[in-house]
Amino acid sequence: MDLVSRRTMLAASCFGTLAIAVAAGATTATTPGILANLSTWMDLASVPGASWAMLDGSGAISSGAVGYAKANAVPATPETLFEAASLSKVVLAVAVHDMVREGLIDLDRPVAEHVAFTDDAATRSITPRHLLSHSSGLPNWRDEAGEPLTAAFPPGTRFRYSGEGFVLLGRLVEAVTGQTAAQVVETRVLRPAGMNRSTYGWARGTEPAVAWAHDGGGGVLIDKGPAGYAMRRDAGPPKPVDRWTLGEREKAAVALGKPAMPIFMTPNMAAGLWTTASDYARFLAFAQRYPGLSTKTTRVKGTLDWGLGWGMESNGGRRFAWHWGTNDGVANLFVVDLVSGLAIVVLTNGDAGRKVYERAARTVFAREFDAFAWLK
Numbered sequence: 001m002d003l004v005s006r007r008t009m010l011a012a013s014c015f016g017t018l019a020i021a022v023a024a025g026a027t028t029a030t031t032p033g034i035l036a037n038l039s040t041w042m043d044l045a046s047v048p049g050a051s052w053a054m055l056d057g058s059g060a061i062s063s064g065a066v067g068y069a070k071a072n073a074v075p076a077t078p079e080t081l082f083e084a085a086s087l088s089k090v091v092l093a094v095a096v097h098d099m100v101r102e103g104l105i106d107l108d109r110p111v112a113e114h115v116a117f118t119d120d121a122a123t124r125s126i127t128p129r130h131l132l133s134h135s136s137g138l139p140n141w142r143d144e145a146g147e148p149l150t151a152a153f154p155p156g157t158r159f160r161y162s163g164e165g166f167v168l169l170g171r172l173v174e175a176v177t178g179q180t181a182a183q184v185v186e187t188r189v190l191r192p193a194g195m196n197r198s199t200y201g202w203a204r205g206t207e208p209a210v211a212w213a214h215d216g217g218g219g220v221l222i223d224k225g226p227a228g229y230a231m232r233r234d235a236g237p238p239k240p241v242d243r244w245t246l247g248e249r250e251k252a253a254v255a256l257g258k259p260a261m262p263i264f265m266t267p268n269m270a271a272g273l274w275t276t277a278s279d280y281a282r283f284l285a286f287a288q289r290y291p292g293l294s295t296k297t298t299r300v301k302g303t304l305d306w307g308l309g310w311g312m313e314s315n316g317g318r319r320f321a322w323h324w325g326t327n328d329g330v331a332n333l334f335v336v337d338l339v340s341g342l343a344i345v346v347l348t349n350g351d352a353g354r355k356v357y358e359r360a361a362r363t364v365f366a367r368e369f370d371a372f373a374w375l376k
Contacts, residue, residue, distance in 0.1 A: 038360060039067065041359045045350065045356055046218035047355075048068040048071040048350055049071075049350075050346060050348045050349075051063070051211075052065070052277050053277035053345045054343065054344050055345075057341035064078055070211075070212040070220060071214055071219065080276065081198075081199070081276060082210075082349060083211070083327050083349075084198075084271075084325055086270065086325035087273070088269065088273035088325070089309070090293075090310050091283060092170060092269050093308065093310070094189050095184055097292050098290070108129055111128060111131070112125075118150060119148070120151070126138070126151065131168060133159075133307065134165065134306050135156050136168075137152045137158075138152075139162060141262070143261065145259035159306060163263070164270075180242060180244065182243075182269070193286035196279070197275065199274050201233055201240070201267060204238065210225070211349040213327065214329050229274075231256070236249070236266065244267070284334060290309075292308045294312060307321070315370065319339060320335055320336060321338055322334060332347045332348065333358070346360050
């Protein structure tokens with residue numbers, strides 16, 4: 001038996017015991033042996049807190065939390081909401097695939113048929129397939145008032161990671177359904193997948209258990225994370241943010257002195273989900289019923305490609321899906337073995353969280369990932 005097989009068996013043996021603890025309503029779970037050094041890695045990297053979950057091939061989930069939701073003040077628990085950051089993109093992608101399955105969206109019809117977003121002829125040829133596979137040529141984010149949304153190269157010809165592209169994908173969902181993209185995601189993904197804690201934000205007067213963002217030294221970023229969300233929420237209408245229309249999202253950004261551009265708007269469908277690691281593990285189990293996610297579509301480099309919603313790494317007969325997420329003071333990762341179904345999710349509330357999640361992924365899968373060398 002090779003090392004990978006023995007590691008997989010070790011992980012699987014941890015799942016059963018911990019899944020029972022979580023199902024019984026426990027608010028904490030013992031970190032499995034394969035992640036026994038998680039708190040040590042966090043301490044070395046000055047990362048206050050982490051939420052983790054592991055999924056085995058049968059769909060059993062183990063999960064837990066380590067450290068603090070707010071440094072040296074509020075302990076993290078498995079119920080603490082962390083910012084998903086760009087892990088939000090994959091959740092929207094699954095909602096789109098569900099709409100494709102029903103014939104509501106055609107992956108190869110220009111988005112401009114439904115959404116007026118550019119005056120540039122080449123940019124108007126962008127399709128949902130381009131957006132899902134990060135081959136649209138759109139920038140990651142614009143931040144200057146009046147800056148046009150324009151493709152940097154002919155859509156479909158190469159890879160360029162784009163948050164703007166996923167916000168545009170959310171606008172397509174809204175144009176087709178007449179609902180907000182957040183409502184559509186809730187109906188088609190969050191509730192069916194059992195992501196009962198996950199949300200695009202909480203109402204005024206409520207204070208859920210949430211993780212604060214922290215800088216590289218472990219200090220609280222007092223204007224980011226939940227405080228930053230509350231500031232953006234309070235600049236808009238009193239109804240829940242997941243019901244805000246495009247016009248309301250734009251007005252709230254302007255009220256804060258920002259241009260009416262996606263990077264400043266709430267909820268941001270490319271990066272605005274709040275979730276727990278166990279909820280996200282449920283999502284990963286649910287997402288695998290949409291094989292289009294794993295259709296290699298855009299060449300990245302070496303062993304790396306992008307599917308229609310998540311990154312892919314193929315090497316030595318093994319195939320992995322993955323995505324990372326980074327906001328100010330937040331760093332997250334998931335990796336799924338597309339053959340065995342083994343998966344890990346690590347959500348952290350520190351700028352240096354990448355050092356923690358990379359170590360966790362290497363340990364669980366007993367391998368190096370080319371994706372980590374590629375990430376900037």
